[in-house]
Amino acid sequence: MISIVILTPHYASSTWCLKELMKILECKEIKQQIVLPVFYHIDPSDVRHQINSFGKAFAEHEGGFKDEKKNLQRWKAGLTEVSNLSGFHLKKDGNESEFIDQIIQWVDKSIIPHTSLRVAKYPVGIESRVEDICSLLCLGMNDIRMVGIVGIGGIGKTTIARAIYNLIADEFDATCFLPNVRETSAGDRGLVKLQEMLLSKILGGSNLKVDTDDQGINLIKERLCRKKMKILLILDDVNQLEQLEKLVGEQDWFGSGSRIIITTRDRHLLTNHDVNFIYEVQRLNEEESLQLFSWIAFKGDHLPFVEYRELMEQIIHYAAGLPLALQVLGSELRDKSIREWNSALKYYKGSRHLDIQKVLRIAYDGLDQNEKNIFLDIACFFRGKKKNDVIKILDNCGFSADSGIRRLMEKCLITTTTHWSSDELILEMHDLLQEMGREVVREESPENPGGRSRLWFHEDVRMVLEENMGTNKIEALLVDLPRGDDVIQLNPKAFMKMKRLRLFINRNANFSGEIHYLPDELRVLEWPKYHLPYLPSNFHGKxxxxxRMTCSHILGVRMEHANLTVLDFSHCELLTKIPNLSGHPNLKELTFSHCTNLEEIHDSVGRLDKLVRLDLCHCSKLWNFPRSIKLESLRDLDLGGCSSLLNFPDIDGEMKNLAEISLYGSGIIELPSSIKNISGLRDLRLQECKNLTHLPGSILQLPHLESLSIVECPRFDGEKLMEDNRQFMASIVPDREYELTSLPPNSSISNDDCYKKAAVQSLEFLSPENLVLSESNCFTNSSTWQPTLSYLDLSGSGIVSLLTSIKRFVRLRGLYLNNCEQLQEILELPQNIEEVEARGCISLDSFPQVSKKFQFDTSGDSLDKLDWLDLWGCRKMLKKLRNPVLSPSLRTVCICPSCLCVFVWLCVLLKIYNIGSTAIGFTWPCICWTRDSNQLVQFP
Structure with missing residues (x-):
């Protein structure tokens, strides 16, 4: 349970609020209820020390009734206690919308159970080891404690850490499991990325950016210490002291009760960082080894046939109690015959010093050539990369990637995890398996890197490219240089001997020097920051x-690459045109975003049948686009920011797969009537299209359109769009879903500078913000809108009167008229209305139904379903509601003229906020007190 205490300047004036606070703090003490103070336009020190408005309130209480005097000290102590809790403070110049978002995010994190991490499929021996480590953690103590888990590779440190996380995570305010610290920190900006991940997981959100690791240290210290949060942080696979210094430097970075768990192979590393509690993971004993191996080799914990038992005991001896070795051997021998088991055992006996690498090598040797190639590519280049991206690349290299990866997973050589900030699958493998795979490659040519099939180590890569040591053996090359040493002086003939090179990926290097040759066997070429204007003239790349040549100095490419599926020249600022692509029928992705000097695109682009994605966003000089397009496979078209593009192409034939079109900030004047041929369109974005004047009448009749955004389009004729669709709207199917966002002004709806917004969802939600109705200033023409409308938002508009015709909207549940400063009267409302908001309507003085409602008037339409009424700041209405007698259906009413009200709308927002299947509840009636009536009104 969560209690949110909203403290305003006049909070202490209410004895009811003070009594409620005592009850909340009692629940905090007895039931461990979470309490969040929200300081709304009030300094926490005023609450803590009962000064200023709080001091004045208590001075009045001292002159009040005897019962109140007896409670004064308890109330003061309660206010002091709640002011010392971690909470949120909104100052008078703060952004209320952002403030609410912060509170919702906090609540979100507080009530959603932590997502469990994947532990071993067969967790043999884990429980006893977890219990031992938990005894070192001493979770009942309030100290800050670091605990190390040390052991050799493959012994199960990560699995144990994951199991501990799942067991105790819910006992902490926030949690973070940082996997693969060793590997991640070795990459470009690795420690910075780890710091960003730590801060994002602990503090919530994904937009927190860190520029340098020193800045990251300060952010971790300042933000975590200031929050005083009790956190659980697990650093997995640490191998350098610097990683600990920059992620968990000192214990006082964290709040009381925090626990930091570190897994490593290096005990000395832990002692150097003053980690005083260290658990060394022991190998599995014979019984545990038998159980785990039996689970894997025989798909169950039952004992195998008698003839297997003796062999199994001998094989387990060679696994030496290492869970990883048992998993690999068990997977290798699963479903094999006795003869195959005997053959494997004979091999093991032939190796006098059978170390773990040789055990793991057995599984590799059992792969076919396709599977071996995929395994080695993952071990050398693609561990930690997105599975779908890797499959595309490996398929492009001629491998059967999907089936090969599935087979590697069956043999326990690779696994997948979910990316920490998305639902995408990431390829993973154990450190020892990666080392084994890379050792296989090193053994191809121990002394000469140029004689190996794959190069990834930066010293080997530099030697080959700068000293022309490449050979015909090299198939794939990854350039990933350490920080501060990222320049390679190319030998002009560096690629001359690499005739079989199929994959070249540059991650971060800056090259200089000429290139005389690139091999025609290349399938994948990723060279961001390419430093020359053209690729070598003798490179055909068939x-x-x-x-991918992003952020390059390239001027153009001779398009002879008939098999291309992906072409990415984004941020190539020297490109001026896209040539004829008719010879590239297999193109699926075409990206030229942020090519700020790009002016022309050849008409052939409009006839690429297999093109799925076309991204030209922020090509600000683009003016020549194909006059017509017929892209049957296209799903995503982005022309946002193409401010020089005036004409949208005609749609030549049905394009049912195109779901999203972005024209944000483009120079488009109008859309053609043939837009109806994009029958699968769901999302059309037209924000800030300064030239847009017209949309075709058929635009709202697209069968799958869900969102149409038209924001700050000053020339757009919205009334004509509605007029063209009058007949359509009268016959629309009620369950039809789409959203029309941001309807700007037209001849009868005009405002040059205001931000315009309108929204329709399933023809149930209409929200024009800041509409100025220039003729009658009345919302009258309800025949334009279907009576199925459920929510109507006219907030900020210049409407003067809401006429009786609105009664036709029999399904209307919510009406929002906030800040309609010219609104004078609301004559009638539909009988099923549930919510009415008219905050800040300073001219409103006629609201007959509400006046009756306040006096329990049962004549006529009684609005029995109205349970939320907000007339905050409607000064003229206050005079008519001085002594209200409230209707039972009214759950919440707010009629306060200024800041003299509890933050009612925030309470209600959070009261109805649901996350997953968990609803947040609050103990509150809402209190509103008005200066004019000098009356405290309490609503149940």
Missing amino acids: KLIHL
């Missing part, structure tokens, strides 16, 4: 499938 097998090239994947070409």
Whole structure:
């Protein structure tokens, strides 16, 4: 349970509020209820020390009734206690919308159970080890404690850490499991990325950016210490003291009760960082090893046939109690015959010093050539990368990636995890398996890197490219240089001998020097920051499938690559035109975003049948686009920011797969009537299209359109759009879903500078913000809108009167008229209305139904379903509601003229806020007190 205490300047004036606070603090003490103070336009020190408005309130209480005097000290102590809790403070110049978002995020984190991490499929021996480590953690103590888990590779440190996380995570305010610290920190900006991940997981949100690791240290210290949060932080696979210093430097970075768990192979690392509690993971004993191996090799914990038992005991001896070795061997021997088991055992006996690498190598040797190639590519280049991206690249290299990866997973050589900030699957493998795979490659040519099939280590890569040591053996090359040493002086003939090179990926290097040759066997070429204006003239790249040259100085490419599926030249600011692509029928992705000098696109682009994604966003000089397009496979078209593009192409034939079109900030004047041929369109974004004047009448009749955004389009004729669709709207199917956002002004709805907004969802939600109705200033023409409308938002408009015709909206549940400063009268409301908001309507003085409602008038339409009424700041209405007798259906009413009200709308927002299947409840009636009536009104 969560109690949110909203403290305003006049909070202490209410003895009811003070009594409620005592009850909340009692629940905090007895039931461990979470309490969040919200300081709304009030300094926490005023609450803590009962000064200023709080001091004045208590001075009045001292002159009040005897019962109140007896409670004064308890109330003061309660206010002091709640002011010392971690909470939120909104100052008078603060952004209320952002403030609410912060509170919702906090509540979200507080009530959603922590997502469990994947532990071993067969967790043999884990429970006893977890219990031992928990005894070191001493969770009942309020100290800050670091605990190390040390052991050799493959012994199960990560699995144990994951199991501990799942067991105790819910006992902490926030949690973070940082996997693969060793590998991640070795990459470009690795420690910075880890710091960002830590801060994002602990503090919530994904937009927190860190520029340097020193800045990250300060952010971790300042934000975590200031929050005083009790956190659980697990750093998995640490191998350098610097990682600990920059992620968990000192214990006082964290709040009381926090626990930091570190897994490593290096005990000395832990003692150097003053980690005083260290658990060394022991190998599995014979019984545990038998159980785990039996689970894997025989798909169950039952004992195998008698003839297998003796062999199994001998094989387990060679696994030496390492869970990883048992998993690999068990997977390798699963479903094999006795003869195959005997053959494997004979091999093991032939190796006098059978170390773990040789045990793991057995599984590799059992792969076919396709599976071996995929395994080695993952071990050398793609561990920690998105599975779908890797499959595309490996398929492009001629491998059967999908089936091969599935087979590697069956043999326990690779696994998948979910990316920490998305639902995408990430390829993973154990450190020892990666080391084994890379050792396989090193053994191809121990002394000469140029004689190996794959190069990834930065010293080997530099030697080959700068000293022309490449050979015909090299198939794939990854350039990933350490920080501060990222320049390579190319030998002009560096690629001359690499005739079989199929994959070249540059992650972060800056190159200099000429290139005389690139091999035609290349399937994947990713070379961001390419430093030359053209690729070598003798490079034809007929097998090239994947070409990315982002942020390059390239001026153009001779398009001879007939098999291309992906072409990415984003941020290439020197490109001026896209040439004829008619010879590239297999293109699926075409990206030229942020090519700020790009002016022309060849008409052939409009006839690429297999094109799925076309991204030209922020090509600000683009003016020549294909006059017509017929892209049957296209799903995503982005022309946002193309401010020089005036004409949208005609749609030549049905394009049912195109779901999203972004024209944000483009120079488009109008859309053609043929837009109806994009029958699958769901989302059309037209924000800030300064030239847009017209949309075709058929636009709202697209069968799958869900969102149409038209924001700050000053020339757009919205009335004509509605007029063209009058007949359509009268016959629309009620369950039809789409959203029309941001309807700007037209001849009868005009305002040059205001931000315009309108929304329709399933023809149930209409929200024009800041509409100025220039003729009658009345919301009258309800025949334009279907009576199925459920929510109507006219907030900020210049409407003067809401006429009786609105009664036709029999399904209307919510009416929002906030800040309609010219609104004078609301004559009638539909009988099923549930919510009415008219905050800040300073001219409103006629609201007959509400006046009756306040006096329990049962004549006529009684609005029995109205349970939320907000007339905050409606000064003229206050005079008519001095002594209200409230109707039972009214759950909440707010009629306060200024800041003299409890933050009612925030309470209600949170009261109805649901996350997953968990609803947040609050103990509150809402209190509103008005200066004019000098009357405290309490609503149940």
